[in-house]
Amino acid sequence: MKKFVLAPAALTISMLFAACSTTPTTTSQLDLARSDFMTAQSNPSVAANAPLEFKAASDALDSANTAAAKRESLDDIDKLAYIAKQKIATAQEAAKAKQAENEVASAARQRDEIRLQARTAEANSARVAADRAKAEADAARAQADAATNSARDEAAKNAALQQQLADLQAKQTERGIVITLSDVLFQVDRAELSAEGLRTAQKVADVLAQEPQAVVQVEGFTDSTGTSSHNLELSQHRAESVRNALIGLGVPSAKIATRGYGEAFPVASNADAGSRQLNRRVEIVLSQNGTPIANRR
Known part of the structure; x- marks a missing residue:
């Protein structure tokens, strides 16, 4: 040949x-x-x-x-x-x-x-x-x-x-694979996942089922609207809501940590509605080989 x-x-x-x-x-x-x-x-x-x-x-x-x-x-x-x-x-x-x-x-x-x-x-x-x-x-x-x-x-x-x-538009980063859940997957200014959010959580759970060594950190973020304390509390609640959904779908609870960052670490300027919506998100960080996930800096 x-x-x-x-x-x-x-x-x-x-x-x-x-x-x-x-x-x-x-x-x-x-x-x-x-x-x-x-x-x-x-x-x-x-x-x-x-x-x-x-x-x-x-x-x-x-x-x-x-x-x-x-x-x-x-x-x-x-x-x-x-x-x-x-x-x-x-x-x-x-x-x-x-x-x-x-x-x-x-x-x-x-x-x-x-x-x-x-x-x-x-x-x-x-x-x-x-x-x-x-x-x-x-x-x-x-x-x-x-x-x-x-x-x-x-x-x-x-x-x-x-x-x-x-399909989940996951991105590989130095901290691990990052899957982003947008603000539209939650009820307005609330932590409860919408029906579409639950369907997305199912897709994430399906991925984790194939990665037995994986560990996960769920991180919540908000825009700069509202008080810092409210934003921090909302971001933590949203992260915990995603964690609870994943546990309910069969992901072991010991594998999932959560953290709310409030309005910190924006991905857009917060200058307009579209930018603020990008900042209102939950990021699921996946470490496939089980190594600890580095903290944000």
């Missing part, structure tokens, strides 16, 4: 960091995609066993890097980086599956060689050797099949999880 030369993505990364005196636009999502690509590129099995998938991943990362170099919108860069991450993951999983298939073929060849040697020996010895070889080949095949199925199942599970996170 003709092999592809997959230098463009790595070359683009180097050019982006050395192109000019100002740092090119980037995002945490793009940084993760670059890191994933370098990991895949350093594994010879990926290029050897999944050249087409790896070429697609390289092209996708080139698109994301080009968008960053042109200083396109962060959302567009994140979308392209997300696509690149998925294609890199697909290439890695395809390589694993192909490697498992090669192991099956190698085991079959070994079995045939043993059988050929057994024919030259005495009948009884040949029969014993052939039986042993067959048993070893069957075990190797079963192991390889199990590895292939496991890799396929893991890839499917990861793809489904990534789709769920994408």
Whole structure:
């Protein structure tokens, strides 16, 4: 099979960091995609066993890097980086599956060689050797099949999880994955979740069900309207309302902490109604590997 030369993505990364005196636009999502690509590129099995998938991943990362170099919108860069991450993951999983298939073929060849040697020996010895070889080949095949199925199942599970996170518009940050619930998911100036808010909580619970090691911190925020004490109390109540909803949906209570920040850490100016609505939110911070979630600073 003709092999592809997959230098463009790595070359683009180097050019982006050395192109000019100002740092090119980037995002945490793009940084993760670059890191994933370098990991895949350093594994010879990926290029050897999944050249087409790896070429697609390289092209996708080139698109994301080009968008960053042109200083396109962060959302567009994140979308392209997300696509690149998925294609890199697909290439890695395809390589694993192909490697498992090669192991099956190698085991079959070994079995045939043993059988050929057994024919030259005495009948009884040949029969014993052939039986042993067959048993070893069957075990190797079963192991390889199990590895292939496991890799396929893991890839499917990861793809489904990534789709769920994408549906929730989750973002990867240094503190963990952040899922934002907007003010419209609550009753006006109250902590109770609306029907739509409860449906969103169900989606979050579905994600957490697939992440047994995950820990969660639910953080509430308000705009600058009203007194600081009222805002702080409302933000805490809203965070606790989301926590209670998740517990009711089966998420263990010990995994969920809450904190209200009131009007602190705004994401918009509070100068108009639209900006204030953006500040009225609840953020669910998810640490997938169970490590503590860093406090806001």
